[in-house]
Amino acid sequence: MGAYCTPRSADAQPGSYQVGNTTVSVSTLTTGRDTPWELLWGPDNFLWMTERGGRVSRIDPATGVVTPLLTIADVTETGESGLLGMAVVPTPGSNQYGVFVVYNYTEGGQLKEKLVRYQYTIGTNALSNPQVLLGNIPAQTTHSGSRLLLLPDNTLLMTTGDAQDLPSAQNRSSLTGKILRLNLDGSVPANNPVAGSLVYTLGHRNPQGLARAASTGKLYSAEHGPNNDDEVNLIEANRNYGWPNVEGLCNLPAEQAFCQANNVREPLITWTPTLGVSGLAYYDHPAIPDWRNNLLQLSLKAGTFSALPLSANGEQVLRENNLWTGTYGRLRAICVSPQGRVYVGTSNRDGRTAPGPTDDRILVLENRAFTPTSVTKPVALSLTIYPNPAPANATATLQLPALRTRATALLTDARGRQVWQGEISGGTTQLSLPPAAPGLYLLRLRTPDGAELRGRIMRP
Known part of the structure; x- marks a missing residue:
């Protein structure tokens, strides 16, 4: 283990930590949450x-303002x-997202x-039009x-515990104690391991974390053991x-x-006594160099933040x-x-400890001295709009730099609220603007390689 350790305090004031040569600052984004x-x-x-x-919300990362969308009855x-895991998936060609949630009822x-x-x-x-994709799970x-994870092929992973x-967990006809893989409509992907079955892996006790390494495409889970062997x-x-x-x-006879008879995959790392491992994320951003190609692991019982x-091949924890x-x-x-910031939610109102006066909190970990490279630093957008100011329902002509790929375009109002999302190519592009109230709007284009282009649109 590393040497970073401080005394337990459920409502400790944020501070800073040294990670190699990088100072990682911890601040509070929002307080008064109930078991995120x-x-x-x-x-x-x-x-x-x-x-x-049961509450689903959006949080403005700049201000910490929490906007509730729905409390599921x-x-x-x-x-x-x-209410447990969630995945948010844009619907191509529309101004809508699919919001997938797992919960007990x-x-x-x-x-x-x-x-x-x-x-x-x-x-x-607001969230609307609920559609049950998978139900009646014990x-x-x-x-x-249960965690959800969207994969690049637009399939969804879902973890389930063994439900005691x-x-x-060893029964392939049961959906408990598994990691499931399904299409976004709830159907079974044609290339699942067993035809007609949602089961992607089996033999799980209670997977509480799920992450994918963007660099290698490898998948990882964090799982509770009994009194031994968190994994x-x-x-x-x-x-x-x-x-x-x-x-x-696999260390007992x-x-x-x-293990030999059942194609068992041993864990990369275990903990005895257990920590209560929970959230898991993959980090590979230059903002905190010592965390590049790291899994970031949280725990409940021990309250650890571990890197x-x-x-290099992603097959070992070093x-x-x-x-x-x-x-x-x-x-x-x-x-x-x-941007390389890490957001962490406490769970001090879950009935297992005495919460502090500001619990539960969302914490932000960041390197405030980090300066993005020229690739990721926002640059001025050469934008020509006819007409500008642009009345409602106008078609604008955008003149953009040459782009290697299509860029995701976001239109936000002066308060940062998103009113439209789409995809735009480089060069001269026709854009049908959505209806909007008078005011100043910001158009941001982000490419998959991290470049960001910006322009302003005025609505009279």
Whole structure:
């Protein structure tokens, strides 16, 4: 382990930490949250958050202002159950996103779990049109997972816990104790490991973290052990992760026999006693060089923020560096922004500890001295608009620099609220502007290689 460790204080004041030669500052973005479960960096450049009681919100990363979108009425929050993981997916050719959430609900007196897709229309600050994609999954007040992760091929991974039915984790006909892979309409991808089955991997106890390394495409999960062997796993299609027959490594005679017979993938790293591993994210940004090609791992019981350097091929965890242990109490939600900032949600109102007066909080970790390179630094946009000021429903002609790829275009008002999103090519492009109120609007174009171009549009 690394040497970074400070005394536990559930409402400690943010400060700074040294990571190699980099000073990482910690500040509070927002307070008074109730058990944040998921944090995502959304396609609208806002943070998206679920809270276990059922609320979905957007957070302005510049101001910390929280805008609730929906409190889901049939969420059952009891024990560790409630509103859990989320994924936000733009709908091509529209001003809408698909918002996927996993949550526990009660039906016929039984606790269950389902995956639901909502519709978000830019500018409405609301979710609508719920569609159940997957339901009737057995659940308990513990061991229900669940994280969601969108893959580049527009399929979705979903983790499920064993719901305290341990043998179900080895039963391919059960959806518990698994990582599932499904299309965005809930159907089974044609290239899943077993035809007609959502099961991507099996033998999981309670996966609480899920991440993908952009550099290698490899997938990782963080998983609770019983009283021993919390795990971080390298996720490979159709592999077995051992539970309940194997705890941690294949190091006992009975475990070794099971592992050899059942295609078991051993974890990359384990912890005994357990930490209560939770949120997991991949970091590979120049803002904090010592965290490049690292997994960032949170824990609940120990309250650790750990950096786990990976080998170049992503198949080994080289060591564990703890930035802190216990300083901010229980930690669950984590995400990384395109600017290299790390956002962390505390979980001190989850019933397992005494919360501090400002809990729960969203913390921001950043290198404030970092200066983006010329590739990522915003540059002036050569923009010609006819007419300008542009009345509602006008068609504008945009003259842009040559772009290697299509750029994502975002139109925001003077308060930073997004009113439109689309894709634009370089050169001369015709843009049909959406209806909008009078005022000044900012058009931002972002390319996949990190370049950002900006221009202003006036609406009379």
